[in-house]
Amino acid sequence: VSTWNAVPAGPPDAILGVTEAFKADKDPRKINLGVGAYRDGQGKPYILPSVKKAEEIVQASAPDKEYLPITGLPEFTKNAALLAYGADSAVIKQGAVSITQSISGTGALRIGGEFLARHYPHAKVIYVPVPTWGNHIPLFRDSGLEVRGYRYFNKETVGLDFEGLKADLKAAPEHAIVLLHACAHNPTGIDPTQQQWAEISDIVKEKKLFPFFDMAYQGFASGSTSKDAFAVRHFVAEGHQIALAQSFAKNMGLYGERVGAFSLTTADPAEKARVDSQLKIVIRPLYSNPPLHGARIANAILSNGELYSQWESEVKGMADRIISMREKLYNYLQKDLATPGEWGHIKSQIGMFSYTGLTTPQTKALAEKAHVYMTADGRISMAGLNDSNIEHFAQSVDAAVR
Numbered sequence: 001v002s003t004w005n006a007v008p009a010g011p012p013d014a015i016l017g018v019t020e021a022f023k024a025d026k027d028p029r030k031i032n033l034g035v036g037a038y039r040d041g042q043g044k045p046y047i048l049p050s051v052k053k054a055e056e057i058v059q060a061s062a063p064d065k066e067y068l069p070i071t072g073l074p075e076f077t078k079n080a081a082l083l084a085y086g087a088d089s090a091v092i093k094q095g096a097v098s099i100t101q102s103i104s105g106t107g108a109l110r111i112g113g114e115f116l117a118r119h120y121p122h123a124k125v126i127y128v129p130v131p132t133w134g135n136h137i138p139l140f141r142d143s144g145l146e147v148r149g150y151r152y153f154n155k156e157t158v159g160l161d162f163e164g165l166k167a168d169l170k171a172a173p174e175h176a177i178v179l180l181h182a183c184a185h186n187p188t189g190i191d192p193t194q195q196q197w198a199e200i201s202d203i204v205k206e207k208k209l210f211p212f213f214d215m216a217y218q219g220f221a222s223g224s225t226s227k228d229a230f231a232v233r234h235f236v237a238e239g240h241q242i243a244l245a246q247s248f249a250k251n252m253g254l255y256g257e258r259v260g261a262f263s264l265t266t267a268d269p270a271e272k273a274r275v276d277s278q279l280k281i282v283i284r285p286l287y288s289n290p291p292l293h294g295a296r297i298a299n300a301i302l303s304n305g306e307l308y309s310q311w312e313s314e315v316k317g318m319a320d321r322i323i324s325m326r327e328k329l330y331n332y333l334q335k336d337l338a339t340p341g342e343w344g345h346i347k348s349q350i351g352m353f354s355y356t357g358l359t360t361p362q363t364k365a366l367a368e369k370a371h372v373y374m375t376a377d378g379r380i381s382m383a384g385l386n387d388s389n390i391e392h393f394a395q396s397v398d399a400a401v402r
């Protein structure tokens with residue numbers, strides 16, 4: 001009998017499985033609103049012009065193919081830390097940020113999970129928002145952490161359940177780890193206001209919780225990299241020690257190049273050096289050292305003033321196109337079609353996604369009847385909409401909810 005005959009068929013990934021179903025559909029009207037990957041106004045993947053320029057700069061330098069250090073391209077990680085924490089951040093000035101390149105945001109989160117499971121000096125429990133990015137749960141569980149939830153989404157108001165969030169964080173055991181989406185919450189698209197972040201910071205301090213930020217969309221939410229980093233920078237300025245996972249998949253369009261970084265703020269350079277050494281001990285047996293190309297592209301942008309500001313304007317361009325799609329979809333549903341229900345959240349939400357409130361059966365019907373694909377929780381990637389498919393989408397939603 002085969003060695004593997006007991007292996008059961010596992011379920012398709014809740015997000016990446018939608019793309020497979022979309023690809024299998026042959027209807028020309030099909031629309032993929034599943035995976036959070038930016039598409040331009042013609043529905044095509046978008047390589048940022050600043051990224052193309054950066055790639056030319058990298059190629060012109062005739063780079064070698066040698067191994068990177070275990071923690072990756074040093075100039076890249078230095079510049080990634082600057083982008084997240086800001087040049088005037090105390091931890092940057094003290095040289096106390098321990099940072100490593102990672103296999104994009106997922107890899108950063110996993111290195112963080114593994115590191116916390118080994119070295120966090122309190123109970124290995126992490127609280128994630130309900131709902132959160134689906135992959136967070138198996139990722140932290142497989143790292144060896146116990147995963148719990150804190151209230152985040154209020155179905156009635158289709159908004160933030162701030163009272164529930166505060167109550168759950170206050171009820172969490174002291175020193176619990178808490179995962180925070182720095183901006184563009186996935187899947188709800190609902191972010192705390194700056195005032196609410198300040199209140200969350202106070203509770204985290206009062207309960208001695210350990211904040212682990214997932215910043216997968218810096219610049220992509222509001223169009224401003226500094227605005228989107230508010231929560232991270234506020235917490236550090238308030239004296240919290242944090243863990244931070246960064247992704248350059250969306251804001252630089254480097255999806256398949258797998259560019260990210262994981263960092264921990266430490267007490268001082270000596271402690272940073274010890275933490276660096278333990279990050280290397282986590283990474284070496286995992287994948288030894290990270291890929292060259294994407295980090296070189298990202299660093300070519302982050303280290304060149306002109307290219308950096310061109311990149312920032314392109315990120316703003318992506319954010320603005322998504323915001324215009326939000327306006328258009330809202331107007332179709334609320335005004336043209338008078339679709340039953342409240343649709344203001346389509347406009348008030350931020351970042352890649354809109355949490356529509358469509359039920360799982362409705363999402364299934366939309367896939368089967370209208371060839372519109374989205375995740376079963378009713379999340380749509382706004383980037384998948386454009387002027388040539390938005391009317392078909394709005395009419396399909398209208399039909400599905402009537």
Ligand SMILES: Cc1[nH+]cc(COP(=O)(O)O)c(/C=N/[C@@H](CC(=O)O)C(=O)O)c1O
Pocket residue numbers: 015016034035036037103104105106107133135181186214216247248249255260
């Ligand atoms: C919040 C969040 N964190 C991390 C990631 C990981 O991205 P990476 O490509 O590893 O840098 C993603 C990706 N989210 C989209 C794609 C995916 O599911 O992999 C999504 O939610 O569609 C997130 O939405």
